[in-house]
Amino acid sequence: MNNGTTATITKAEQNNIKAIIGTSYNKLYSQFQSDDLCDVGNYKILDQIGEGSFGKVYLACHKLTHHKVVLKTSDKKDPNIVREVFYHRQFNYPHITKLYEVIVTETKVWMALEYCSGKELYDHLLKMKRIPINQCIELFSQICGAVYYAHSLNCVHRDLKLENILLDKDGKAKLTDFGFTRECMTKSLLETICGTTVYMAPELTERKTYDGFKIDIWALGVILYTMMTGSMPFDEDDQVKMKWKIVHESPDYNSTVITEDAKDLLTQLLSKDPVQRPTMREILEHPFLKPYGSTILKDTDTILLKQRDATSRFHSKRERRLLKMLRRSGFDVHAIKNSVIKRKCDNLSGMWFLLLDQQSKHEHGLRPRRNKSVLSVRNVFDGQKSANGDDDNDGIIRTSLELTKVASIGKMINKTTDNISLAPLIKHISHNDNITSVKDNSSDITQNTNRNNKEALRISSMPVIRENSMRKNNGNNNNNIFKKVSDFFKQKKYLNNQNGLTDEFIGTDNHPIDGNSAARSSHSAVDIKRISKERKDQEVKRKSPLAKEKLKPTGNSPTKSSTVSLAPKDQGTIQSINGINLNSYAQPVVKRFKSTASSDTSRQTSLLNYDGDSLKVVRSTYSDMKVSPKLSETRPLSNISQFSNDTSDYSTDGNTTFQNSFESSARPAIKHGSSQYSLNSNSEHGVKPPSSRKFLRRNLSVQSEASSASERSSRTDSFYDITTTTTQIKPFSRSKSTGNTKDSVLPHFSAQKATGTWRRGKKPSFLNNSQTGADDIIREESSSVDDDSDIQTENFVSNIPSNILIEKDEEKTVPEDSDNDIMLPPNNNDILRNAQNFIKTTNPALVRRNISDSSQWSAFVNDSKSFVTGTDDDGSIENADNEQSEDHGDNYEEDE
């Protein structure tokens, strides 16, 4: 048979087939060999869209649902990723980016996150220069909603900043980046210094213990101020000055864009005394945020209530429909439910949430457009007819196609109205007489109209007012949907032609109408010309050196008061409010502040201690940021001391040097050994390190312990269920650093001396001998937790034993002899011994931060010749056992 078959194939055909097979074979081979990533789990990587401190960020597509997501990678060695995943997956809220799935590979952790195509609020602000007040209110309410939600779950974010607020495609705010989050149920006062200096509350900059909720509220104050004014309230290039300002100075509230209500709220948020700061509820109820704040508050309460009620799970119409669909398709619905309930973040729950999102998208507008549009048009007509008692479509018979087109446009207009409603603005300024002129000022941008749509119709781009006005004038021509549509396009076209304006400005222009079409028709064309001219004049003024001065409204300007004038195309924003030319103010001085890990900040400390030149060097490491070079250059580094309470020396801020050693002195004395961090910092400056310096490393360990505690607590909700690839237990095989440790000014811990062993199914004795911390986490979780335990984790905090969530904030619980580093405070020995036992039984992630710290640090300060390359492979692992601690001491001595 075969011979017969082959016999029928000519030689040429055979060669052809061979070539085809060869090509596809080679293709497959090169795919296998390629370093380029194409797929991760169920996700197809489309593009790299960013890069964070700890890894790359990709745009990807879920292959089963075609849903776009963001894949954020992080090195497994970074224990912060555990914290981020642990908290982030607990949150399910419209203004928090959704974490769909977590995939753990041998070296990396991949987080599949909700894609926010609108980028960061920071970028938005840069583009807009300052955010129009109505948008400010809306966005800020959304951000507050997210924080209120997190606070209601007893979690604090601790790194709230513009860069951590993303915008989705609809311009809605989404809070993200939970790398510094912690729960506050078990500890009311925290000590860990973390955040970004310019957003830090005074108590943080002073390194006092702090209420986690209150520092978030302060950061919100900074965010609101920056959004409104386009500049930061306490910005200084010099970090010492900045901190001084934060502690002692009030922001400048004199900006005319800060209204009375806004000022009242800002003053409360930025109150130096944390007790004076309002709660999230009070913020959302503040008059400035009306009406958005109270709506968000109500919605959030409903969400929280629903999420707390376990019986309401899978009961919504959408969920039931999806379950039914999945069951019919042969999915194991029980497994999916289990995965969702336990927040496993595996591929099942990932698929579930993606499908749910998709369903909601369909419900909100992805139905066949034509049908829906026609329907809505009919509704409009029906409504009008019944309301007016007569048919208001002027007897024009339209084809269904026309109806469809018009309805879609109508929908668009409505959408515009929704999105850029200026109602709050109107309300906000209603105490001002100017509002009257808004309402009465009917003669502005209008244009004549006729039924044939041959001439431009009136222009009214103040959607809310237009709506109200149309309601008022029910029965006249303004109610005609066709006219509305026609108006919209005519005015758009006209303005584009005349002024080069973009669509979006039409929606933000605040020009009222009076419904008097006759009056409009008489002078609208003139108005348009005049306004056009005024805009040009404004633009000229803005560009002139004198433009720094506030533009005074001209007496005859139709936009003279309480109006929001159109902005030129390149600015994309409202140009003036109440006749004040927003663009005439100083350009925004918002800078991007990068969350850095302790290693970064310790670099700063070690390198510079406010030395300007060094600071430049440090800054240059961030030059790959996407902001313009100018901005990057002037951008001060943010200060994050995630890992140290005693940051006086090991400051992530780079500016907390020995000035703050007063706090160190209050800490337990060092028994022996020392911290390389502190030593190095000091030795650089020829200052003898205070004894408390030792605390730095201890704090690092205890902080890391927090991660392991989190991980441990996460056992209760099946962290181990996160998708993993093979996690072979290999002997430690990382190459030793080739650097000369003697010369190093960097912390480094000799990894090859790690001698601990860890066995599957047993508690680790010494914890750091495995390949990576994350490996250990996964393995340990896998081995010690019963997968089938039916643990409810939705309100996760209630499931966490209070003794588990120890962070470095609880430094007093450092075990007495865990590494012989610390002289114990008297009377605390029992507590410390208990803590020591606890630490010994928890997993090894506690040491990982030091790995990356030292490596990053060393990589940066390479001119010190201490570490050459690949220093994170130097095995710089801090061990929990005594031997390792001694090593640290040795290194310290060597460095000194």
Ligand SMILES: Nc1ncnc2c1ncn2[C@@H]1O[C@H](COP(=O)(O)OP(=O)(O)OP(=O)(O)O)[C@@H](O)[C@H]1O
């Ligand atoms: N869900 C998302 N949707 C769209 N873009 C995102 C998303 N998450 C992150 N990005 C983009 O990826 C970039 C880096 O992400 P991100 O800032 O979260 O990383 P990171 O490691 O947390 O950085 P850092 O902590 O230093 O701020 C950012 O520019 C951000 O705009």
